[in-house]
Amino acid sequence: MRSWFRRRAPAAVPIDAALWRAASAKWLFLRGLSAADHERLRALCERFLGAKRFAGTHGLEVTPAMRVEIAAQACILVLELGIEWYEGWTDVIVYPSQFMPEREEMDEAGVVHLTRDPMAGEAWLGGPVILSYEDVALSGDAKARIAGYNVVIHEFAHKLDMRNGDPNGFPPLHRGMDAREWKRAFSAAFTDFTARVEAAERLPGKRAQAALDALPIDPYAAENASEFFAVASEAFFETPELLAPAYPDVYAQLALFYRQDPAARLP
C-alpha cells in the first residue's frame, strides 16, 4: 500500500478549454495535428503541470497561460513517448528575458575564465529547465519568430538526451531502432552541416549572415553533437519541411525516436 502511494502519479492540473485554445492556436509545431491528438496533448500537458513546479525570477509571475504554453511545447516531444520521459526532476524556472549566469570555464591552457554569456535557456542533468520567457514567446509570435527557433523544444530535447547521462546527441533509443543507423545519420549530417557553417562564416561581411540565414537549421547546431540533436529536434517539429529534404536520414531517425511524422501532417 505504501509503495502504491509513493509511486502514484501526481494529480493532473485541469486546463480550461478556452485557455488551451488561446495558448495552442499560434504555434507552428501544432500545424496539422488532428483534433484527437490535440486532446491527447492537452491531457499530457495536464499531467505535466501536475508533475512540474514553475517559478519566475526577477518578479516575473508565471501565469496559467505561460505554464500552458511551456507545457504544450514540452509535451509535443513526448506525445508518443509518455510523460515518464520527463521523470526525475521537477523545476521549470522562467526568467523574463535572456539571463547571464556567471560560469567558470577552463581553456585549453588550463586557465579558468569567468564568463557571462546571455542565454535563452538551459537544461541541467537531473535538475531544472531554465527558460527566458521572451524567447519562449518569440516562437509563438507569427511576425517575430525565426524559422525553426523554439527554445522550449530545444531544452526539453536536451532533457530526453540526458535520460542516459550527459547530453551527447544520443538519447536512449527504442527497441527496434539501430544505434549504428542513428550514429551514421547524425555524424554524416553534422559533418556536412559544420562544413556549410564554416564556409558561410568565411564569406565577407553581410554575405556571411545571409548564407547562415539560408541554412536549413540554426547554425548553433554546429556547436557539438548534443546541440545538433537539440536544434534538429526544434526543426523536426517547427520546420519539418526544411529539415526533411535537407537531412532525410536525420529526419527519419527523429521520426522513429519521437514516433511522429510532422512533415506528413502538413497540408
Ligand SMILES: [Zn+2]
Ligand atoms: Zn542547447
